[in-house]
Amino acid sequence: MTLNQFNLYGMNDGFAGASEGLNATVRLREQWIGFEGRPSTQYLSVHSPLWKQTGIGGLVYYDRLGARSRTAAKLSLSGEVATAFAKLRFGLGAKYFYQSYNSAKLTSREAEPEPVSSPVNGGGVALSAGLMLVANNWYLGIQGENLNSPHLGGSVGGYKQLAEIRAIGAYIFSVADEVAIKPNVAARIVPKGTKHVDVGVSALVYNRLWIGGGYRSTSTAFAIVQFRFNESFQIGYAYDYTLSPLATYESGSHEVFLSLLVRKKKKLDTSIRYFE
Numbered sequence: 001m002t003l004n005q006f007n008l009y010g011m012n013d014g015f016a017g018a019s020e021g022l023n024a025t026v027r028l029r030e031q032w033i034g035f036e037g038r039p040s041t042q043y044l045s046v047h048s049p050l051w052k053q054t055g056i057g058g059l060v061y062y063d064r065l066g067a068r069s070r071t072a073a074k075l076s077l078s079g080e081v082a083t084a085f086a087k088l089r090f091g092l093g094a095k096y097f098y099q100s101y102n103s104a105k106l107t108s109r110e111a112e113p114e115p116v117s118s119p120v121n122g123g124g125v126a127l128s129a130g131l132m133l134v135a136n137n138w139y140l141g142i143q144g145e146n147l148n149s150p151h152l153g154g155s156v157g158g159y160k161q162l163a164e165i166r167a168i169g170a171y172i173f174s175v176a177d178e179v180a181i182k183p184n185v186a187a188r189i190v191p192k193g194t195k196h197v198d199v200g201v202s203a204l205v206y207n208r209l210w211i212g213g214g215y216r217s218t219s220t221a222f223a224i225v226q227f228r229f230n231e232s233f234q235i236g237y238a239y240d241y242t243l244s245p246l247a248t249y250e251s252g253s254h255e256v257f258l259s260l261l262v263r264k265k266k267k268l269d270t271s272i273r274y275f276e
Contacts (some may be wrong), residue, residue, distance in 0.1 A: 013091030017055010
């Protein structure tokens with residue numbers, strides 16, 4: 001998702017509980033508008049400090065692509081160790097997912113299309129682990145997903161969920177009293193498989209408005225805007241535009257983001273908190 005940079009828990013288990021209170025985020029994404037069978041995703045995450053230097057988080061999401069739909073729920077636990085230059089955060093997660101196919105939407109490629117049998121439906125448990133360094137104006141993180149390579153659909157007819165690596169990083173540069181610039185990068189790598197990299201840059205104006213854009217290695221350009229009404233409520237929007245021949249058949253992707261932070265105690269300092 002394009003707005004992952006505003007929901008770091010969704011990218012790394014180690015960030016669970018790193019906010020100053022309970023953080024709830026809703027994201028809705030509609031991809032490739034106008035394309036039949038286009039992807040659609042609905043997502044909700046909640047994370048909070050738990051006890052001393054520990055945190056807890058959970059998320060649920062529903063994703064549909066063509067005849068395939070997937071529902072998942074995840075629980076994460078995290079810890080934190082202070083170092084001389086940043087907070088070292090680490091976390092573990094377990095996710096249950098169920099994938100199914102609508103056979104009515106599956107047809108053969110013969111001259112006279114006929115319904116075909118559904119691929120194997122099924123679910124499984126996927127394990128993950130994340131590590132992050134988080135400072136006031138930068139972060140670096142790496143996460144392993146599907147570490148146990150769960151087998152979906154039983155021992156016969158199913159397939160394995162391949163392990164993957166996610167890496168994220170960003171740095172905040174103050175260029176004026178009321179302006180900050182944030183270059184950021186996110187990568188998703190499946191060993192001996194697919195590789196996706198996002199590179200972007202955003203500007204924060206008056207600690208209220210984020211505006212920026214970037215490029216994704218899948219031949220996609222994107223633009224983002226996010227407004228902070230106050231220290232507790234934020235709303236964001238992203239638009240993706242395909243630069244490949246697929247653009248002939250669709251009119252881009254839309255993503256909406258809502259975030260609510262309920263602080264455990266009143267904020268005592270006036271420093272800007274860039275990462276929630």
